[in-house]
Amino acid sequence: MTDGLAAKYPLRVHDFPPDETALVGAAWGYAQAGLRPVLEIPYAKYLDCASDMFHEICATHWLTNGREAPGLLIRLQGFDKGTFGGNFHTHNSLHIPPGLDVVCYSNGLDYVRGARHLLRQTGQGGRVCMSVDCTELLNRRHLYPELQDGFFLSQFPTAQGDSVAQEMTFEDVVLYQPNDSKARCGAIAKDKVDLSKVSLVIVSYGNGLPTSLITMNNLIEKGTLKAEEVLVVDSPYLTRPPKELEVLLTELQQAHQDHGRKQEPAVVFADICKEGPAMPFASFVVSLQKSGVLPAHWRAVGGTPTYNPLGQLLTFLSTDDIEQAATAALQSGRKK
């Protein structure tokens, strides 16, 4: 990922040996000295080795009552699905302590715009942020490889000055619905979506986006739902529910009420992390319920709560998992 950068910026790209405690500690020291470090952890599981230092950094703003806010951006590579390396190279659990902003982008466009926002928050604001990078998405080109649809290919969004239009904030989500492209779906602006017709919303992030989109297309192909009845929401910010997600869920329920729909809206939270306490959407459900915007009919589904064996994709979130959850949530939402 840093190909060519050391040659271009020899004083700014620094190698460290495989000692994560020292690496994380050094990054914090760099930040305290006034630099703006981007810290790469090559495989997500390796962050466990630096756990104490990592947690101290996350707590520092709180511990010092805001006196210490140097800012640090952590790039956590090697997350989720893959057949290489088993548990140590396909880690899919996320513990998010207070004081840490975590994002997981599903595509290059969102990564660039989102990372600009992260760099603003760490470099200007002094926050501690972590971007979780799914291995499988780094070189992915197509939603359906057999169709060569180019869904994940895009042109670099060059920054046109310093303004909000260049960034994807923590509060932003991206909506997807079926269309007539090769991939059979694409991003859509919210004002183009008739929420009163949407019966199912699938919320996901990272690797979960292509899995959710394929599930959406499968449900339509099977005749379970029509194109305008399903919406996929890419929600990259994982520390808490983004405001745009809360607004969307509120507007969805309001639209159904206003139009007297027989089918109450259903939501599936499709999380690529293992089901259990280290699954971000588990805490989303709690927050959304507290704020009163969680629809009555919902399901949450995640990876299998075990360790990932070598050479298999058995334990990762699948289209079948999401489809089963969607069917159950839709069944629950049908008024008798």
Added chain:
Amino acid sequence: MFKNLSRRFGHASTDRQSAYLSQNDIESAASRNDLHGTYSFFSSVSLPILTSNPKPFFHRFVEFCKLAVESGAISWSEILTEFEATAATVEKAFDAAANEPKITSREDLVQSNSAPIVSAPVAAGQAQKLFDYSNHREQHASGKGKAAAEVMRKHMTALFDEALSGRSPAGEHVVYLGEDVRHGG
């Protein structure tokens, strides 16, 4: 192996070691504490004694100091000055922290988890949510647009190039650290 490790302090500042250790054990551990002894040592002895007859249990620390002095990097009086200045800074910081107004509400505690969010500037006459995905994706399909369509990894490399050059919102001082990142990670 663990039985004779020197114990520097209790579990926490609230830990009452006298509840589970004898006074003799506590004092014995303190006497083997390089850091505790160092402060007492520097506070109580003069420079000639420091340089000629270091007490055995400060041996390692003073040996390092001797190496630094003999290499010409620093003098003994500079070491003592630095030590006293650091101690004074720590005391001052402690007093300042102890006298800060206390946080008494849950909301204020939660607010103190992180520094405030920094908003990006909005250009005059510009709507905030303008990003058009189709403009960057469909141009690939139609062959339009000057830039090549690339995978996510290439975009990430270009983004960090932008950051390292000082052109990102993080400003001038971005550095990139990691394991084997100099040859691509």
